[in-house]
Every structure is written in structure tokens, then in C-alpha cells.
């Protein structure tokens with residue numbers, strides 16, 4: 001279980017989310033929702049260690065400081081760090097999830113390559129293994145990035161807008177993968193804008209807005225009209 005206690009996330013002199021305490025449980029898909037600019041990506045970047053917390057009592061996974069757990073964490077950023085015109089294949093990108101930690105003199109092993117093929121198969125991309133990434137559609141690119149995220153079998157999976165630019169078929173494929181991961185015991189956090197889909201798809205919700213965590217808990221309890229009005233600063 002991921003536990004954040006009294007976490008304040010943001011940038012120097014600009015706290016965006018103050019004093020948040022929440023937990024993410026295994027076998028659960030949690031949706032992180034909030035208005036544009038409310039700090040969802042900032043919170044995600046803090047959880048994955050790309051931004052230091054402005055302050056925090058504790059940030060742990062299964063009792064281990066999250067800083068020591070990063071190798072068991074899979075992160076798919078909102079904006080991929082990839083030049084899609086680069087002459088690489090879907091397989092090369094998936095393999096990057098295994099090789100990022102290798103030294104320059106080390107080559108991917110047979111196990112690494114098998115893991116990349118398996119991860120692409122899990123996201124339904126096995127037939128496009130050797131396609132150049134420049135030839136992939138938006139949805140196929142997201143599935144390849146998901147494969148790269150999953151290639152090391154992370155226990156904690158954090159996805160920032162995984163459905164951005166994705167058609168219904170790819171969205172369904174990604175959702176199916178996440179359901180299987182949940183059934184296998186993964187802890188999953190995803191940022192998503194579509195509240196109707198969050199209501200359908202997520203077991204739990206973290207709702208951020210107005211500089212704080214507005215609500216956290218089971219989807220039906222959190223996605224109430226008054227909480228949504230507060231999230232969008234509307235009169236309730």
C-alpha cells in the first residue's frame with residue numbers, strides 16, 4: 001500500500017497541493033481527478049520522485065520509503081520523452097523499460113528481450129513489434145508506452161493521462177490490461193479527465209482542487225455533485 005502523510009507538493013514558493021494524506025491500496029485502480037492546472041501531474045511527479053515534496057511526514061510503499069521503492073514502480077508520463085520520428089521500432093521502445101538502468105557496456109539479455117515481447121503482447125501490440133514508431137497511430141503509441149511501463153513488472157503503476165489521443169479500441173485495450181494488472185494485485189493510479197469514465201472504471205478516486213485534496217475514497221462516495229462543484233469552483 002502506498003501511504004502519503006501530510007504531503008505538500010508543488011514548486012518553490014508555489015505549493016499546489018497542501019497537507020494531503022491518502023493511501024493507494026493493492027488490487028485497486030484509483031483515478032486522480034481535478035480541474036486543469038490543479039496539480040495532478042505535479043502530485044504524480046512527486047510520487048514518482050521527479051520532484052521533491054515541499055514537505056512530507058512520510059511517503060512509503062508497504063512500509064518502505066518510496067525513495068527506495070522506485071525500481072518496483074512503473075510510470076507513464078503525460079508527455080512521452082520520445083521523438084516519434086526516431087528510427088526505432090515498437091520493440092525498441094518497450095525494451096527501453098528494461099535497459100534504462102543498464103551501463104553503457106551492458107547489452108539487453110535474452111530475458112530483457114522476452115520481457116519486452118511479452119509486455120507488447122499484453123498491450124495487444126505483438127503484431128506490430130517491428131513496426132517503426134513513426135508509423136504507429138496515437139493509440140498504438142500509447143500502448144507501446146504502456147508496454148515500456150510494464151516491462152519490468154512493477155507493483156505500483158502510475159499513469160498520467162494514459163487515454164490522451166487514444167481511440168475507443170485502444171482505450172478498451174488499455175483498460176483491459178489495467179483490469180488484468182489489478183486482478184494480479186497491482187496498485188494503479190491514473191490521471192483521467194473524463195469523470196463518467198472514472199466513475200465506470202476506477203474503484204477509488206483522489207480529487208484535488210483549490211490547493212488541497214478535496215476527497216479520497218471509494219468512487220461512489222467521492223464523485224458527488226457537491227464535491228465535483230467544489231473541484232471546478234462552481235456554486236453547489
Ligand SMILES: Nc1ncnc2c1ncn2[C@@H]1O[C@H](COP(=O)(O)OP(=O)(O)OP(=O)(O)O)[C@@H](O)[C@H]1O
Pocket residue numbers: 011014016034035036037038039040041042043
Ligand atoms: N516547473 C514548474 N514551476 C512552476 N510552476 C509549474 C511548473 N510546472 C507546472 N507548473 C504550474 O503548476 C500548475 C499545475 O500544473 P500541473 O501540470 O500539475 O496541473 P494538472 O492538474 O496536471 O493540469 P492538466 O489537467 O492541465 O494536465 C500549473 O499552473 C502549472 O503552470
